[in-house]
Amino acid sequence: MPSLLRHHRLKLFAVLLAANLALLLHLAAGDPIPPRDWVLLDIFGEGGAALLALAWLGLVLKSRPAGRVTNLLTLGLGCVFFSWWTDCLDEFIRLPEQVHWDHWLESVPMPLGLLLLTYGLYHWHHEQLAISAQMEKRERLFREHLLFDKLTPLAGAGYLRRQLQLSLAESVREGQPLSLVAVDLDHFDAINQRFGHAEGDAVLQAVTQLLLLNLRRQDLLCRLAGDRFVILLPHTGEAQARQLAGEMALAVEHLAHKTRQHGERLPLSASVASAMALDEDAEQLLRRLNLALARAKQSLALSA
Template identity: 65%
Template sequence: MPPLLKLHAWKLAGLLLLANLGLLAHLIAGSIKPTSLWNWTDILGEGGSALLVLLWIGLLLKSRPAGSVTNLLFFGLACLFFSLWMDSVDEFVQLPAGVGWDKWLESGPMPVGFVLMTLGIYHWHREQLAISAQMEKRERLFREHRLFDKLTPLGTADYLRLQVQQALQQSREEGQPLALAILDLDGFGRLNREHGHAEGDRVLQSLTQLLLLNLRRQDLLCRLAGDRFVALLPATGAQQAQQIAGELQEAVRHLAYRSSRNGERLRLSACVASVLAQDEDGESLLRRLNLALAHAKQAPAVKRA
């Protein structure tokens, strides 16, 4: 049995039974009209409408999950179908004068069907709103996923921008300082060329773990680009930020990273800088941070180390 019939067998059997009972009642009470009396316009209009409603019922049951909304829509459509079917039957069957029940069968289920359909469509609308709200949540989650780096478990530059904006607002509200520290590996391009891109990836992953280990719980580390990382340091003054940046630089210098090819030690070093947030927006704060790094890079290596 097709799944559609299996799921809605009772409903469909009930509709079929009612439609046949209606036909039977007409056949018992009346007689078939001669074809010369058939009104083809009515037959096509009413019979065609009944068939279309049957098609709607099929599409409805095929496309919707079983449940109360589907039932309301089904019974609504079933009433419309029954009315139209009875209307079509009296085009072929002549009932004796004085019979009135056929008018009830034709007109009675129609308004009931419209009421059920209205209720069904109203609940369908509410169901759609709930589904849309769920989709929106998923979409937000998906969008936020895109803000995370693929290589490291860190946020991207876009994520950093969002977090900096929020942190600036929070620091203003709480009257706390906010600082940013930046770290950029030295000669990473050369490391890539000499040891391969895959080795470079592993260096970035180890470096990420190292930096995270050396930061506090409240700090946020993001990967700004390539070999450049930024730490957002809430409730941190200029001096403390400088100290944290210096510690990160030291940690990188002491990292005993061994290449995966022959286990040789790859010596790493990094350039760091830090800035204290002023009364400014996130973009200008990040611009100042990059500028501070550019200045630090220009300083002689001996002075930096």
């Protein structure tokens, strides 16, 4: 968790910088109020609210990765903190009557911050729903699947073939399309050679979680062998499968995986292929998928 806070230190620095600039601005334009004239109830109320907003901001930055939702929550809480902070400054510094900009500093950031917070919480809600659905999918996977890969853990090649045969029969019976997508990491052997097999295993686990998060509830992800994954897509035609394969390749390419030892970001990419089921059995469909993947990797090698 502390490492996440380090990633967000610029955001925290910007909030504290804005608070200090407001303090300097008040000191330059006004005069300090003697302690005997302080209103302790207002100080505790407004100052305590500002400190709570700052504490909430710290908790958000400590527990969340970078992204749009984190940025919205940070901006919202930063504005709320700034509004309460400038309101609290009036309890210590008396500004001349002709000064009006302090009202803008106190009033404008608050509704803006609350709007940003609301928008951020809305997206956070949808993010949590997606995570809950993924957890439900994983629980179902653990409960129902018997043939697991020990590393990821995903169903292996044996389960994929059994499930594919059942899905093909169901596809024919219901008259619905069925497709497969293969995802094969590029230059995975180089990662094992340079960083060791433990780091290679960590990459496979990270890619597994990434692929799972990008699937639908009815899809099935299996680890076929090594660094090759196969996704079973019920009720999915050729065009949709090809589009999903491209999305998987982009997701792997944008995965910000860092080595455990040195924190070095590993550039990842994947070759993908898709195949829609025709009048064939499971082995024939898998063979055609593997041929399409081999052509994709050959094209990558020629373009390199």
